[in-house]
Amino acid sequence: MKNILIVSGHPEFHHSVANATILDEVATALPEAEIRRLDWLYPDGKFNIAAEQESLLKADVIVWQFPFSWYGLPGLMKKWLDEVFVHGFAHGSTAKLAGKKLILSFTTGASQALYTADGFFGHTIEAYLIPFETTARLCNLEMLAPVYTCGISYADRDAGKITRKKALAREHASRLVDLLKTIRE
Numbered sequence: 001m002k003n004i005l006i007v008s009g010h011p012e013f014h015h016s017v018a019n020a021t022i023l024d025e026v027a028t029a030l031p032e033a034e035i036r037r038l039d040w041l042y043p044d045g046k047f048n049i050a051a052e053q054e055s056l057l058k059a060d061v062i063v064w065q066f067p068f069s070w071y072g073l074p075g076l077m078k079k080w081l082d083e084v085f086v087h088g089f090a091h092g093s094t095a096k097l098a099g100k101k102l103i104l105s106f107t108t109g110a111s112q113a114l115y116t117a118d119g120f121f122g123h124t125i126e127a128y129l130i131p132f133e134t135t136a137r138l139c140n141l142e143m144l145a146p147v148y149t150c151g152i153s154y155a156d157r158d159a160g161k162i163t164r165k166k167a168l169a170r171e172h173a174s175r176l177v178d179l180l181k182t183i184r185e
Helices: 018-029 047-058 075-084 130-138 157-183
Strands: 004-008 034-036 063-067 102-108 148-150
Touching: 004 018, 004 148, 018 034, 018 063, 018 075, 018 102, 018 130, 034 047, 047 075, 102 157, 130 148
Parallel strands: 004 034, 004 063, 063 102, 102 148
Antiparallel strands: none
């Protein structure tokens, strides 16, 4: 059985609808997976680097769960990456993460239609993932296909829209769980 580590980079998880639903669903389906909610563990933003690196070392599969923020990682998760994935641990001649699998699992507020060459942003989601692919390559991680869901805005909070967001998030979680189960076997 593969050890699964899920790092949640939502900066304010208590305000989340989609990412909270995704993690709740994954925790129920895969109770053996370790889930690290960075904003809960480190409300002051001061990471325990040794603990974070130890969790990464134990993992065979690493999932980064986050809301797509300014076309990349939210600030809290970017800070975590900067401080935890240091030379000598994550990359370099004494790197320790080689061979682990990395899965990006994220949500976007904007709809899928906006993430096309002809859409508002002028780029596909995949075009925004090049820095992640480069990070994975530098760290000798095997980056698998991402699991993402577009159109889950944090702004609209009426009951009907929250119900729809939760349904999309449960579907997202189902796809992520299916992928993790396939890898685990």
